[in-house]
Amino acid sequence: MPALPQAFIDTLTGLPGYDAAAFLAVHQSPERITSVRLQPQKVQDVASVFPQLETTRVPWASGGYYLSTRPSFTFDPQFHAGAYYVQEASSMFLEEALRQTISAAAPLKALDLCAAPGGKSTLIQAALPAGSFLVSNEVIRPRAALLADNLSRWGTTDVVVTNNDPRDFSRLEGFFDLMVVDAPCSGSGLFRRDPEAVNEWSYDNVMLCSQRQQRILADALPSLKPGGVLIYSTCSYAREEDEQLLDWLMDHEQLVSLPLQLQPEWNIVATESPVHRAFGYRFYPDKVKGEGFFIACFRKAGEAVPPKKGKQKFTELPKKDAERVLPWLKPGADVRMMLHEGEVLLLSPAVAEDMPLLQQLYIRKAGVKAGQLTGKELIPDHQLALSTVISQDLPGVELTLEDALHYLRREDLRLGEPLKGWALMRFRGMNLGWAKILPNRVNNYYPKEMRILKSGMPET
Structure with missing residues (x-):
């Protein structure tokens, strides 16, 4: 990879946990880490997917595994079937953050605000309590299409993919119990994985990203309900995008910083913001088996807002038509069948209940598309084939x-x-x-x- 710019190296001096010699050495090493996370509703045994490879567990992710070598995922049909998601191991720590900050006692409404290509969305979906649902959003249209494809491979009925600007979520005031913002950043934590990004780094871009992160958070946070959890992350080492951004959040929003419990063998570096002492966590590739990453968690203070109601634009599938779809589904599949623009959609009950409000957003994908009903048959959709509710007897x-x-x-x-x-x-x-x-x-x-x-x- 290209040599790291001296101007970039200078910005790292004094960062908590930064070891200059070890950091430079790992960036000069040819070793690359490959990790995947299984879709637990499709696969339980990693050896059934990668029988030819050695695998070891990612310590903070229940379905995460390191692979001894990087296979050709493009030529693995199981990848296209949604058996697993190829995800960077440090970012899988989101699962541990969720485990320590959200309650598993009741269903949650979750938002992944900057979601493409979908790694964190698939992780959030798998980690949420039963009966929950996830809105997975991406503002850039081509990336939203990629996000929808990856969530179609994942195959669950409890995810809605939207293509909205963060400010659009202010229409849903106090709606979400959980908001994850993996913010667009300067990307220095991924230099090993994306050497081309080294040449694009500049301090001006760091500052531009910090300002963009502030706007995104300010626009979207009204939709997080009081008592709800915000998880903020970047793949940047920059103070301006990490610790200083936490101070900006606490200056401008009613938030309480949440500490996380770490295992010493994880080698994750705990840090604090300079003014408000908000808790943050840094991942360095010379200390963890993964790339550079930063994460912090908050709880929103304030009084709860009564939920709004909306008018349903989707229509429930008539009973006689629903009976024609049932043979394509697992017995007892807990779904609501809705009709939208001639397509039969399979939605989890939670998604169906709140669809009147979610329709204020530009929806790219809702639940699983079963297909089109004609006078003679159901023309099945690809999403149905990859879904977790399809009958095994077809x-x-x-x-x-x-x-x-x-x-x-x-x-x-x-x-x-x-x-x-x-x-x-x-x-x-x-x-x-x-x-x-x-x-x-x-x-x-x-x-x-x-x-x-x-x-x-x-x-x-």
Whole structure:
């Protein structure tokens, strides 16, 4: 990687836990860390997904694992099936922060404000108490599309993807119990993973990011209810984006800083903001098996605001139509079926209940799209294939690795199967998507926008 700029190194002097020699050495080392987090509703055993690799646990994440080498995720059908999410290990500490700051006794309404590409959203969804739901937001439209695709792979009915500016959330005053802001930052904590970012670093950009972070927080915090939890994080080492930002928060918002309990063997560095002594936590790649990261937690003070009601724009699916969809779902699946613009949506009860209010936002994806009902059949959607509520008894075809990659590239398939009609394409028992088997051909319904563009096979 390029040499670290001296101007950047100078800004690190005096930071809590900073060891100049060790920090520079780890950035000159060719070693790179690869970690993943399992989708617990689809996979429980990491060895079933990576039988050829050595794996070790990420100590602060229940489904997080380090991989001994980096496989080709593009050529792994299980990745496309949503079996796991490739996520940087330090950022998985969010799970531990949630465990220590939120109550598991009651369902929560959560917001991941700066969510793309989706790593923290998938983590939050898996960590929330039963009956909760998550609004996963991204302001930049192309990144919101990527976020929606990744959450479709994750497959749950309790997530709504929105494409809004943070100021739009002020319409939902006091609505959320939990707000996670992994703020856009100058990115110095990811220099090892993204060497190109080294050349883009400047102190002016650090200050620009700090101002942007302040605006984002000021715009969105009215939607966090009193008593709710704010978790703020960056992948920057800069004081201006970390400790000094915590002081800015406590100057301008009614917040109480929350300490976290750390295990000594984690080697996470506890820090405090210079004025208000707000608690923060720094991750250095020479101390932890991960990249640079910063996180802090707060509780909002003040009086609770009565919840607002909204008018439902989605309509409940008529009973006779709902009965046509039920055979596609797991027995007893706890979902509400809604109809929107001709599409059947499967929403968790919590999402369905608050959809009238959430409709004030620009919704990119709500729950799981089951498909379109015609006079004859349900034309199933790709989201249904990857969902955690789909029936296990639907017709399916187990593919070889070669055929699975043909399918994921949206190429022609020759299956030689006696099945007819809609069938799930599977790899190692995991659903990849739909095909329609006709007497003389197989129609591949894998989404064009999600197909693999690379040719070839994975290295063995």
